[in-house]
Amino acid sequence: MPQPPATRPDGARASAPGAGPASPPPADPVIETRGLTKAYRGGQLAVDGLDLVVPRGSVFGFLGPNGCGKTTTIRMLMGLIDATAGSARVLGSPMPAAGRRVLPKVGALIEGPALYGFLSGRDNLRRFDAADPAADPRTRERRVDQALQRVGLAAAAGKKARAYSLGMKQRLGLAAALLQPRELLVLDEPTNGLDPQGMREIRALVRELAADGTTVFLSSHLLDEIEQVCTHAAVMARGRLITQGTVADLSATVLDTRASGRLTVTTPDPADAARVLKEHGVTELQLTDDRVTGDLPGAADGQVPPDLADLNAALVHAGVRVRAFGTERASLEDVFVQLTGEGFDVAG
C-alpha cells in the first residue's frame, strides 16, 4: 500500500521540552472528533463533547482512569456504536458512514481480544481476514504467517484458541490487527496480560510500525509505557477531554503550573547551597543528606525567573561544590495524577 509521506511527529520526546507548543496541528489529522458525545441507555454521559485531534504519524497515547470513556470513544471511532451527538472523522472520512472504505486501512484491538475458541489460532486469523472484502485471498496464507511471526505466535498457531493463555490471546488479537499494512492502528490496552518480554516486543513493534509511517492510537493505564513510546497524548476524565498535546508539552505544562519546576542540587555542602539559593529567591527549600531541593521563583510571583546557569555560577562562586544540578521534569504520572485527581474510586 502506498504510504503517504509520514510527517515526522513534531515535538518527539527526544527534542527539547517546549520545542513546539505553538506549532499548528498538521493539515490532515488521522482522527478528528467534534463534540463527540455518547449517552448509553440510562442517560449518563459516557463521553461528553470530545474534541480529539490525532496527527498523522504520531504515536498517540490515550489516558484516563477506569470508566472515563476511552473504550466508548474507540467504539464510536470504529463505527460500532452511534454517537449521541457530534461527529468523528477517521483517515479524513466521516465515521461510521465511510466504514467500508476506511476500516480496511485500520487495524484495531478493542477492549481485549475476542477469539473463536474452537478454532486454532491460525484459523482465527484466516476467518478475520476473510471478513475483510478488501483482503486478497491469494496472499492470505502468507499474511497470516507473517502476522503470527510478528507477534511471536508461530509455534502455537495450530493450538485451539480456547487453550491460549491471556497473553497469547492478546498477541493473537494484535496479529489480527496486523494482517494488512495499516495506516492507523487503534490499540485499546495492548499490553494487558503480557509478560515483560511481550511488553517490550509490543513497544518495539509500535515503534517499528510508527517508523513505517503507521499512526498508532493507543490507550493504556501504564504511564511508563506511554511515556516510552508515545509522541502525543490526551488525558480524559469522566467523559471529558482534559488536555491533549505532545508528551513533552504536557510535562512542561505541569512544570509551569508549579512555577518553573523544582530545582534539585546535589552537593556535599547542603547548608551553604541552601543559603545561596535562598538569597537568589528560591523558596520551599528542603535538605536531605546531600540534596537540596526548592521551587524556583516564577512569573506567577511577579518575579523574573533566574537563569539556571547564573544560579549554578553563583553556587560555585560561593564555594559550594556541586555534583549535580537541574530541574526535575514532571513525569507523565505526575501529569496524570494532577489532571485526574488522586482519588482511587471509579466515578459512578
Place this chain on the structure above:
Amino acid sequence: MSQAELSQAGAAPRSPRPLWSLGLLRSEITMTFRRWRTLALLAVLAGVPVLVGVAVRIETGRGRSGGGGGGEGGPAFISQVTNNGVFLVFTSLAVTLPFFLPMAIGVIAGDSIAGEAHGGTLRYLLVAPAGRTRLLLVKYATTLTFCLVGTLTVALSALATGALLFPLGEVTLLSGTSIPLAEGLLRALAIAGAVALSLVGVAAIGLFLSTLTTSGIAAMATTVGLLITVQILDTLPQLETIQPYLFPHYWLSFADLLRDPVYWDQLAKNFGLQAVYAAVFGTAAWARFTTRDITA
C-alpha cells in the same frame, strides 16, 4: 520479528474484487459445518430415520397388527414402509419436519449473530470490516444451507435405512398409480427440497431473534419456544381464522408431491407464506442489526 516485511507484502495496490466478498460466506459455512454442535445436530437428524425404520421392522416382525394406518400426512406413509423402503424417506421427513428439523434450524439461526456478540468476535468482524448487511446475508445464507443439508441428511439416512431393512421397488402414489423406482427417488428429492424450503420462515425468525440479544442460548431457546407455541396454536380449533397465517400451517403439504398429478395449491401457499415470513423477519433483522450498538 520480521522487519517491515509486512509493508512490502501489501505494496501491490489493493483493488478489491467482488468475488472476494464470497470469502466470508465460505469461511462461515466451513466454520459452521466443522463445529461439533452442528455435527451433533446432524447426527440426531440422521438417527431419527434409523429409529423409525428399526421400530417399523420390529413391529412387522411381531406380525402386522395393521396399526398406524390413515391419518393426515406422515402416518399415511408408515404402513407402506414394509412394502417399499423408499417410503421411509417420506415417513422420516414427515416425522422430523414438525419438530426436529426446525429445532435444529432454531439452534443455528438463533446463535448466528447472538453467538458472535456473546463471544465478542462480532466487533472484530465488523471492524474487519465485514459490513453489517453483508454479515447478516452471510449468516442467513449459511442457515439456509443448513436447512438443505439437514433435510438431505434425514432423506439420505432414511433411504439407506430403508434399503437395508426393506425391499425397494415401484412406488405406489397416494392417488393409486404406480411409478418406477427411479421416478420415485426423484419425487423423494423434490420432497426434500420442499421440506427445506418450508424451513425458510423459521430461519428468518431465528435470525431476527438473534439480532435482539447478546446471548446465543436465549435466542435459540426463544426460537424453539416460539416454534412449539405456534405448533400448538396451529392445532386449536378455536383459532381457525388465523391458522392459515402461521408458518407451519402448510408444512405437511409436501405430501401432495406424491400425487398424480401433483396438487400445487397447498404447496404454493406454503412457499408463499415462507417467502412472506422471510421478507418480514429478514427486514426486521436488518433494521435492527444495522442500527444496533455493538457494545459486547
